[in-house]
Every structure is written in structure tokens, then in C-alpha cells.
Amino acid sequence: MTNAQEKMNIVIVGHVDHGKSTVIGRLLSDTGSLPQGKLEQVKLDCERNAKPFEYAFLLDALKDEREQGITIDTARCFFKSAKREYIIIDAPGHIEFLKNMISGAARAEAALLIIDAKEGIQENSKRHGYLLSMLGIRQVAVCVNKMDLVDYSQKTFEHIQKNYTEFLAQIGLKPKFFVPIAAFKGENMIHPAESMKWYEGPSILGVLDGFEKAPSVEKRPFRMPVQAVYKFTEQHDERRIVAGRVESGAIAVGDSVVFLPSHKRSEIKTIEGFQAAARTAVSAGYSTGFTLKEQIYINRGEIMCKAADILPLVSTLLKVKIFWMGKSPMVLEKEYKLKLGTAKVPVTLKAIHKVMDASELRKTEKKMIERHDVAECTLECAWPVAFDLTGDIEATGRFVIVDQYDIAGGGIVMEMVEDQQSSVREQVALREEKWDASMIGADERQNRYGHGPKLVLLTGPVGVDKKSIAKQVEKSLFDQGLKTYFLGIGNLLRGIDADIDRHKKSRREHVRRLGEVGNLFMDAGLIVLATASNLDDDELRLLQEILRRESMLIVNVGTNHFREGAIDLQLDEKASVAENVLKTLALIQS
């Protein structure tokens, strides 16, 4: 075994008893990948116990051996062809183990899907086909097994081929090959079968060797979900490193970059590594890190892109396909978490368009997505996320849904849906693109002031005293030596907002201007205290477009009308100002 040799992860799926173990066992034995004498030993055991030999017994025997730690060769089921080495990922066929099947299959580069010639297309033949398509496995060969049981009938084979091709076409999957096999007899496994001369295509091993390693994504647009921004100051390391793994494309020192969804811009100064040769460029697949020319505020979850490339989409609304594995169904109105790239955002199921029982692909009018269902639906995120359509860039076009503590669903992005914020988002993108930055970096300011900028926005019903709290908090921060400013809403209304009326229709523009003024004060490095009565969820979303979400703190005083999780602190209007001030201070300094 040499590591220079190419390796390919494959998964073998199919309905229970359609012959997965036989295919695996046969591949192992016919390629000479079994420990010496093993096959004979198992056959002999079967004879002694007067039971017919099955390849499943061979796999069980290998497993036992592995568990006793006798051989290392079989620890991961693998076999070799002249071309490469194959690693078979364990993927149980039983529906109860769908989570394991998916965990395994998600790592595969190619798949063999086994269908029993006699039993024909069964529930899991369809479900597994659908899941392979959603998991992004494009190289699929369908093996019509047990051809010996149907007298090697070309008609039976073609019937299955036709029906299954039609089914897969509905889900946009086109298998590369259909191969008639009799795995138990080894027919069409390694060599062409005498018994099926009417079949002119390659054997299973030929099919596998014909699969290509995943096409390189180096030429695609550059995408790197930011895992973290590191600064190890305590270890006397002054580098500020943006770290992540390049998921697509390539980038070099001197390239202009833009981070989405914030639209912040900078330029690659250096490519960092530890105990590695110096690099001036890096491409897809590498976990790496960069220092930037202009120090900007960015956080985990953003996607670093090359400014010259086609950029990802940004929205709070996504049209997706989901498959659900959760114990409880996915329902409307409930808050889940969406994880896409390194972003993690609260999300709700906004609308279900179609629910399909994965095995039947029937459109139903269900109001929930149940375990093992596949659905087309629209998701609404609490704040904007950057993503690609799955057809464009896979790594940033798929996501998982977390229910409580567990991953309960997986999905792919089909379309972007424009939300109300799309026009302001464009304006902010332009603002950031053309931003005239001062010579003083944001981090320099932060170091000098001893704190980062923040906008603390107090809201709640009209008539509830928010200003006293805001002003007291400002005073208290000021007394501690912090750079802070109370931004009076009235001062805006009669100043910068003097050209627009105070009618309800103009509210959105007032909020937008509040956000933009707040953005300037934050750029100056201040902790800004502002008040605005009666803000609602939509207005918060608008502010989140204009300002960096993570440096904005929303405090609601009195009755709370916001959606779950929208605010950072709820204050009781009946509590004393002093008490509310303390709570707000604690939030700011947490």
C-alpha cells in the first residue's frame, strides 16, 4: 500500500437483502484483497454447520476479526484495482439506520446502488437514490443484481432500467451506468459475464475505475467560510489571522477580498502557516489563514470571497430542498438553527411547497415535514446569510438544520428569494465597496480605547421611559473611562431627518438613517446609546443590514412584541431606572 496511489471513497446502498454484502464480499475476494485463506475458512465453517454460504458471513467474520484486533488490513473495508484503491464506507440499508447511511454516504465520491432483479425497485431503492442526489453524489452506477434468478433476462433488466431511469429523472439524477450482475456467482463483477452476452457495457470494477475523482474546484469562484479570526496576543503574536478552509477557487497575496454578508473589503497581505513552506497563493482544499492589509471587523460565519469573482447571494429567504431525520417533525413557526458553511443562524420554516415521502415522490399537502420525508420549502433566517445555489458551488450551497441539540435535517439551496431588505442590502454593499477608510485601523482604535464599538438600542412601547436608562448608562460608561455617546432620536428627527415627514409611511427611512448615523459613530469606535419606540422585527432586520449584527445590542423595555430570540435583553418597565441601568451595563460588558 502506498499513499501515492489514488484512493476513492465509495458507498454501496440499496434495499435490504438486495445484495449489498454479496457485492462487497465479491469485490474483496475477486480483487484478492482478503486475508489469505479467509474465504475458504468461512466456506468450510458453513459446510460444517450445514448452512449455505453467504458473503454476509464473510463480512461478519472480517468484522469479528477486526474487533479482536487481529488484522489491520480489513479495518476499513478496502480493495484495489490496477487503477486505484477503494475504501468502502459502511452504509446500512435498514431505514432505522438512515442517519448512519447518510453520515457515511455524505463522504463518498461515488456510489453503487443495488436493485434485486427479481424483487425490482423497492422503497429504499428510491429513497437511497433520492438521498444520493441530495448529498451531491453525481457518480452513481445502478447494479441490477441476482440476474441468475431471472434467467439472465435482458427484458427484466431493461424493464428495471427504464422504470428507474424515469424515477431518477424526476429528481435530476442520471446514473452513469446500469449493470446486470449476479454478484454471488461473480458475474459482471470483475470480468464480463458469459451468461449475459447481450450486455456490452463494463463490469462493476470497470465502472468503478471509470469514475473520476471529483472535478477540481480550483477554477471556480473563491469561497472560504471564515472559521475564526485569531490573535494570540498573550503569546506575543501580533498577527491577526483570518482562518478557514478554502472550499472553492484559489487566491493569492495582493488579491482584493470581500466578506459576505457584511460586504467588508480588504486585501490579502500574507498567507500564514506553521512549519510550512511560505506561500503566495492557496487553492481549494487547504485549511489556511490570511492576514489582511486593512484591518476590518469580520467574524466567524462570513464567507471570504475574491472581489473580482461572481459573489455569493445574500438574503434571509432561501428556497431549499430538505430531508428530515429528526425524531419530531419539522413544523412551521418553530425556531431551528441553520448551519451553512461556518454561519449559524436562527431559522424558521416559512412555507412548505411540497412534501414527498422519499420513496414515493408523491406531492402531498402536509403541514409538517416528518422523519424521512423530503420537502421543498422556504426558510426564513433571523438575519441575512451568504450562500450559493447548490448547482453553482456545492460547499456553500448546502446546510444542516439543528433541532435542539442535534442535526435533524440536511438540505440544498435551490433558489434565492428576495426579501424586503434587498434594496438596502445593495446600498450597503456599495457603501462598503467605496468606503473611504481612515489611516487608523479599527483594531488600533479598539486597542487605544480598550473596547470595541457597539450600538445599544433601547426600544419598547411609546410612553415607556427608555431615555433615562440610556443616558444613565452613557454616564456610567463615561465615568469608567469608556468612549461613549448618547444618540438622541429627537436630535436626528429635527436634524438629519428634517427633510422627511414624520408620517408612518416614512418610518422605514427614519430607521435607515438612524442605522447609518449609528454606523458612523461605530466606525469612530464608540459605544452608542440610542432609543427608538415601537421598533418591530422588520425594522430590526433593516438595522441588521446596515450595522454589524454582532455589535448591535437590542434592549426592550416593557411589552415585548418581537419574535423569539430577536432581542438581547428584556427589561421590566416597572423596575427602577437604577436596576435597569445595571442590567443594561451587565449586558454591554458581558
Add this chain to the structure above:
Amino acid sequence: MRHLEKLESQSVYILREAYAHFKSLVMLWSIGKDSTVLLWLARKAFFGHVPFPLVHIDTAYKIPEMIEYRDRLALEFGLNMIVGQNKQALAEKRTFPDGNLDRLACCKTLKTEALVNTLAGKWTRERLNHKTGKYEPDTSTEPYTGVIVGARSDEEGSRSKERYFSPRDKRSDWAVGDQPPELWNQFKTDFAPGTHIRIHPLLDWTELDIWEYIGQENIPITSLYFDRGKGERYRSLGCYPCTTPVKSTAKNVQEIIAELKTGKFANIAERAGRAQDKEDGGGLETLRREGYM
């Protein structure tokens, strides 16, 4: 990308994900080659730094060179080194070498119990003071909620069922059959209070990968792995009463690689020299359910 580059990139990605999600994160360092590679990968991930503590469970029966090597590297790399031990069992001589326990029960007492209680902060942790070079009782008793472990799926059966991020419940139990799915590099990073997550960045590595990487990176590993003139070396490190060296004349990393590829070890499991594995069939899986690494 070459094979080792891919493995390195994936491990680094996993380590950074772990660091991003767990405030109370720790890495187990057994001093063996796997967890030393893991330590090296952490320095890759964090650009020369290791931003979380390393925990070593000292059974008091480790080969003395392992402890010397541990402290030398800890000082050199600036590691936040924490050591845990089942002091009570040692004082009461509840061990296999004392003749009072069988091998598996001894493992359970000196390793599993010590580990579980050290992670939970219930027993005193000793922390290395870099100024004095001595260990002092650690003031923090905060339980660790994320534990990075150097397990590989090719080591033995139970490990091939692991996920990269694998939940353990309050009693450190591992529900092998009902683990959440893991796909597209999205891991289980949310967990209920009182539970913790084991993180396995080396799951895809084989013994051969480990040695080739040690060779490529020139990672300093303890010389116990090499033949130092007696015609024997350790293939796997543990406590001296239960670990026997193998007959081998491999004196350096390249010779070990040659031995693994074509030589006499090509078909013999790595842990073959670890006596506790042989005591009962499902030994290690049972231990692992209870929290053994």
C-alpha cells in the same frame, strides 16, 4: 492535494471547529505517537500556538521516559499541561501490578476513573508551572465540555463507529446506535447541559499515515518507538506492566514505515502488544462506553 495534505487539512478544520464551539476545551495527550501528531496538528491549526490545555492521565506506571519527554515538550512548546491521577487507588494499591485487580479493572481504575474525574474537575488537577518547571494543584475545577482525542478508526472495531464529534452523556456513556448524523463537515456542536462531546480529528488516519506524517513533519516523538540497540522497540505505548516491546530493528521513522508497508507488521494489529485488549472479546468497546479513550 496529496493524501497527507488532505488528512492534515481535514484535521485542522475539525480542531478549529472544536475551538470555535467549546469554551471549555481540552486535548488528551497520551504521549504516544497519535496524540503527539494531534498536538502537532493543533499547532498547525493555531499557527504555532495551542490555545487549550493538554491533559495527561498519569497511571504512575508509565514508562519513565514518557514523563520526561512530556515535560520537556510541554516546556518547549509552551503547553498548558494538566496531569490527573487516581491517587486514592494508588495509595490503596488497587492496581494490577499490586496483584489486587485484573488488567481490565486496573485500566478502568487508573485510566477511565481518573480521566472522567479529571475532566469533570472533581479530582485535583496538577498544572505545570512554566517558571518553576514543577506541577502545582490547579485552581480551576471547571468541567471540560469538549475533549479532543486522538482515536483512529483503523485501530480497532469500536472506533470505526465513531463520528468526528461524538456526544457522551452525563455518565460519559456513548450511545453507539443512536448518534446524530454528521454530514458535509457540519458537526454536532450543540449539547445539553451536563453532557460533553468527544472530538476525533484523527478518525481518518491509519497507523501508516501517522508515521509518514511524523517523517514528513519531523515531529519529535519519544525514542521508545525506536530500536535502541536491543533489537526491540515499542509499537504502542502504555503502562510498563501491560505493554511489551516488539522484536524490531527499526531505528528511525523511515525504517518503521518500511516495516509497516512490507515487513513483518503488515498484517499484525498495532495494539497486539497491549495485554488488556485480549482479556475479553469486547474489552475495548466496553471500556470506551465507560469513557476510556
